[in-house]
Structure formats: structure tokens, C-alpha cells
Amino acid sequence: MDISVYRPGELTAADRAAWTAMQAKAHLHGSPELANPFLSPEFALAVGRCRRGVRIAVVREGGEPAAFFPFQRSATGVGRAIGLGVSDAQGVVHRPGFAWDARELLRACGLAVWEFDHLVEGQHPFEAEASGTFPSPVMDVDQGYEAYLSRLRAQSPKFTRTTLAKERKLGRDAGEVVYVHDERDPAALRTLMDWKSAQYRRTGRSDRFAHDWITRLVEQLFHTRSQPFAGILSVLYADGKPIAAHFGLRSERVLACWFPAYDPAYSKYSPGLVLHLRMAEAAAADGIAYLDLGRGQKEYKDSLKTREIQVSEGWVTRRHPVAIGHRARRAPVRALRNVVVSRPELFEPADRLLKKMGKIRAGRR
Numbered sequence: 001m002d003i004s005v006y007r008p009g010e011l012t013a014a015d016r017a018a019w020t021a022m023q024a025k026a027h028l029h030g031s032p033e034l035a036n037p038f039l040s041p042e043f044a045l046a047v048g049r050c051r052r053g054v055r056i057a058v059v060r061e062g063g064e065p066a067a068f069f070p071f072q073r074s075a076t077g078v079g080r081a082i083g084l085g086v087s088d089a090q091g092v093v094h095r096p097g098f099a100w101d102a103r104e105l106l107r108a109c110g111l112a113v114w115e116f117d118h119l120v121e122g123q124h125p126f127e128a129e130a131s132g133t134f135p136s137p138v139m140d141v142d143q144g145y146e147a148y149l150s151r152l153r154a155q156s157p158k159f160t161r162t163t164l165a166k167e168r169k170l171g172r173d174a175g176e177v178v179y180v181h182d183e184r185d186p187a188a189l190r191t192l193m194d195w196k197s198a199q200y201r202r203t204g205r206s207d208r209f210a211h212d213w214i215t216r217l218v219e220q221l222f223h224t225r226s227q228p229f230a231g232i233l234s235v236l237y238a239d240g241k242p243i244a245a246h247f248g249l250r251s252e253r254v255l256a257c258w259f260p261a262y263d264p265a266y267s268k269y270s271p272g273l274v275l276h277l278r279m280a281e282a283a284a285a286d287g288i289a290y291l292d293l294g295r296g297q298k299e300y301k302d303s304l305k306t307r308e309i310q311v312s313e314g315w316v317t318r319r320h321p322v323a324i325g326h327r328a329r330r331a332p333v334r335a336l337r338n339v340v341v342s343r344p345e346l347f348e349p350a351d352r353l354l355k356k357m358g359k360i361r362a363g364r365r
Contacts, residue, residue: 001059001100001101001104001105001108002059002060002061003057003058003059003060003105003108003109004057004058004060005055005056005057005058005108005109005110006055006056006057006058007048007054007055007056008044008045008048008049008054008055008056009045009048011041011045011056011058015058015065015068016041018064018065019040019041019065019068019093020040020041020227020228020229022034022065022068022093022094022095023035023039023040023093023251023252024228024252026093027253027289029095029096030096031096031122032253032254032289033089033120033121033122033309034091034093034094034120034122035251035252035253035254036088036089036120036251036254036256036292037089037229037249037250037251037254037256038083038087038088038089038090038118038249038256039089039090039091039093039120040229040249040251041056041068042221042224042226042229043082043083043087043221043229043249044056044070044082046217046220046221046224047070047072047082047083047217049216049220050213050214050216050217050220051072051083051213053072053073053074053075054070054071054072054082055070055071055072055073055109056068056069056070056071057069057070057071057105057108057109059094059098059100059105061098065095066094066095066098067092067093067094067095067098067100068092068093068094069092069093069105069109070082071109071111071114072084073109073110073111076112077110077111077112077113078111078112078113078115079106079109079111079112079113079114079115080114080115080116081114081115081116081117081118081119083217084115084116084117085117086208086214086217086258087118088118088136088256088258088292088294088295088311089118089120089256089292089311090116090117090118090119090120091116091119091120091122091123091126092105092123092126099124099125100125101125102125102126102128102129102316103316103318105125106316106318107318111318112317112318113315113316113317113318114126114315114316114317115314115315116312116313116314116315116316117311117313118136118295118311118312118313119311119312119313119314120309120311121309121310121311123312125316126312126314126316127312129314129315129316129317130312130313130314131312131313131314131315132312132313132314133310133311133312134295134310134311134312134313135295135308135309135310136292136293136294136295136308136309136310136311137293137294137301137302137304137305137307137308138290138291138292138293138305138306138307138308138309139276139280139290139291139293139304139305139306140289140290140306140307141280141283141284141288141289141290141291142284142288142289142290144284145280145281145284145285148280148284148306149277151306152304152306155306156303159303162270163270163273163274163277164277166268166269166270166273166274167269167274167277169269170238170243170266170269170271170274171238173269174238174239174241174243174266174269175238175239175240176238176239176240177236177237177238177274178236178237178238178240179234179235179236179237179275179278179282180234180235180237181232181234181278181279181282181283181286182230182232182233182234183233183234183235183245184233186219186222188233188235188242188245189218189219189222189233189245189247191242191245192233192235192245192246192247192259192261193209193215193218193259195245195261195262195263196208196209196259196261197209197210198264199261218231218247218259221249222247228250228251228252229249229250229251230249230250231247231248231249232247232248232249232250232255233245233246233247234246234247234248234275234278234279234282236262236271236274236275236278238266238271242263243262243263243265243266243269243271244260244261244262244263244266244271244272244274244275245260245261245262245275246258246259246260246261246275246276246279247259250283250288252287253287253288253289253290254288254289254290254291254292255279255283255288255290255291255292256291256292256294257276257279257291257292257293257294258294260272260275260276262275272300273300273303273304276291276300276304277304279291280304290306292309293305295311
């Protein structure tokens with residue numbers, strides 16, 4: 001393989017165009033998962049402006065780009081999927097029929113190990129090293145919103161009926177309900193991040209927006225506009241006041257759901273669910289094929305989904321002491337977390353404890 005490794009700013013306009021074209025045509029070649037916006041050059045470049053060690057490997061065949069592999073690298077050769085911890089799709093973006101040797105690719109990138117937690121399907125050289133595979137629910141809207149809603153009514157009639165009724169009641173009680181699919185007001189983004197931080201604290205989770213690089217990344221992506229990539233802020237208003245919002249990323253065919261939150265004062269109306277239905281309607285009208293709700297077991301995802309795709313986590317390693325040490329440190333933590341999340345008898349008490357700690361922490365503020 002002819003492999004060159006670049007810093008994000010060194011990638012040429014021609015290479016970026018080739019990368020985007022591969023994503024745009026991926027569904028035509030049986031690899032729709034490669035169209036995810038987290039696999040786009042725009043996401044890689046944005047992370048590169050917020051994090052050190054971001055690199056992009058370009059594999060060429062006959063002088064033309066055949067594959068792109070974005071990653072993050074430490075000084076010791078520990079590699080991670082780009083944006084690990086916030087990215088919901090990872091892997092190599094490639095043209096049809098391209099095959100690679102995982103360890104040869106790592107060697108060319110100067111990596112002893114590459115860690116991933118949302119590896120998309122079809123990455124066979126990496127999938128061989130996966131330690132687990134997990135569902136990522138999606139909402140199919142390629143046949144239009146009405147077709148999606150009909151399917152939802154058939155599989156979850158009570159949920160659909162109740163959610164639509166709550167939206168009507170919201171309008172009666174709180175004033176006119178207005179949905180803005182692509183809100184450009186930065187103040188609305190700040191409101192969403194404040195809601196999300198409060199939610200993290202309330203439920204005892206780590207506040208992602210307490211990390212400056214994540215806040216800067218979201219703000220950069222909010223202002224990123226190219227064809228067909230964009231950061232999309234969707235907001236649900238009642239009587240002119242924002243009550244629910246979501247920030248995600250879109251490519252030509254996929255809207256990746258990322259940061260949803262709502263004002264708890266309106267929780268009895270399920271504004272988050274109402275928002276997701278409005279998002280599905282607008283996405284369908286905009287030519288989106290599906291909304292990717294992301295890995296993770298949540299009741300609202302089970303209610304909204306039409307099917308599931310699969311993502312994997314694990315490590316690809318070379319024979320190297322750094323790889324052995326990194327995996328020895330990380331594997332037990334990942335294994336314990338996955339056991340707890342997958343078993344209700346463990347997850348439910350752990351979740352209650354986290355929420356209790358969140359209330360205590362909130363009370364000390």
C-alpha cells in the first residue's frame with residue numbers, strides 16, 4: 001500500500017473532494033455506513049483544531065486516493081479513533097473493493113495500537129480485533145415521514161398516539177409550538193449546552209461540556225457549512241421560548257443524532273420525543289435516508305427506531321510493549337462497564353446511585 005500521513009491542514013482540496021465523493025457514493029456500493037458525518041473530512045478537521053495528534057492517512061492506488069483513515073496519535077504511538085468518546089462512527093472511508101492489512105496500516109501510521117468504540121460495519125480487517133458489538137438504533141425516513149409515522153404507529157401504537165397527543169396539549173397549555181430545523185442563533189446552542197450540562201450533573205454522569213475541547217468542537221461544527229456536511233441545531237419553541245433542542249451532524253444521507261436536551265419544566269409534555277418526530281419530518285423532506293440515534297440503551301431510542309445497525313469496540317494491536325500496556329489498562333474498564341450496562345440487575349441500581357450522587361452534587365452547587 002502507498003500510504004502517506006498528513007496533519008489535517010496539509011490535506012489538499014483534491015483529497016478532501018475525493019473523500020467526500022466516496023461518502024456520497026457509498027450507499028450505491030453497498031456501504032451506506034460510510035456516509036455517516038462522523039466519518040467526514042469536516043469532522044476530522046474540526047477535531048484537529050481542538051485536539052493534538054490528529055493525523056489522516058491517505059492510501060493511494062495508481063496515484064489516486066483509495067482510502068482515508070483519520071486517527072489520533074500520542075507521542076508513544078497509542079492511537080485512538082478520531083474524537084474517541086464523542087464520535088459515533090469510526091473507521092476507514094474507502095472506495096469499492098478496497099482491502100487493507102490492519103497491522104501494515106498501523107505501522108505506516110506509527111501506531112502500536114488503535115482503539116475504537118464505534119467501528120462501523122464492513123471494516124473486516126479491524127472487526128477481527130473487536131471485543132464487542134453493539135446496536136445503534138436508526139429511524140428510517142427514506143420513504144418519507146408519513147411512511148415512517150405509519151410504521152411507528154404499527155409497531156408502537158400507544159407510544160405514537162401518546163406523543164402526538166402531548167404535542168397538541170403542549171400547544172394548548174404553553175402557546176404556539178414552532179419547530180426550527182436549522183437554527184442559526186448561537187444563543188440557542190448555548191441554551192442547549194446548559195441544559196445538557198445540567199442533565200449530566202442531575203443524572204450523576206460526567207459533564208462532557210466541562211471539557212473545553214468538546215465545547216469548542218461543537219461550536220466549530222455549528223459554524224461549519226460545506227456541501228453536503230453541516231452542523232444542525234434543531235429547536236422546539238413554545239410561545240417563542242425554547243423548550244427542547246438537539247445538535248447533530250448531517251451528511252448527504254445521514255443525520256447523526258448527538259446532543260439532545262430539554263427544559264425539565266416541560267417534561268410532562270415529553271418535548272424531547274416531540275422534537276425527534278419533528279426532526280424526522282424535516283430530515284425526510286431534506287432528502288435524509290435515516291437518523292442515527294447512536295449506540296446506547298435508552299427507552300426513547302427503542303420507541304423511535306425502525307431498525308438497528310451495529311458498531312463495535314476493541315483494539316487493533318501490533319507486537320509492541322506499548323500496545324500490551326495500553327490494552328492491559330483499558331480492557332478491564334471497558335469489560336466492567338459493558339457488563340453493568342448489559343445486565344438490568346446491575347445497571348438499574350448503578351443508575352439509581354449515579355442519580356442520587358447527582359442530586360447531592362447539585363445540592364452543593
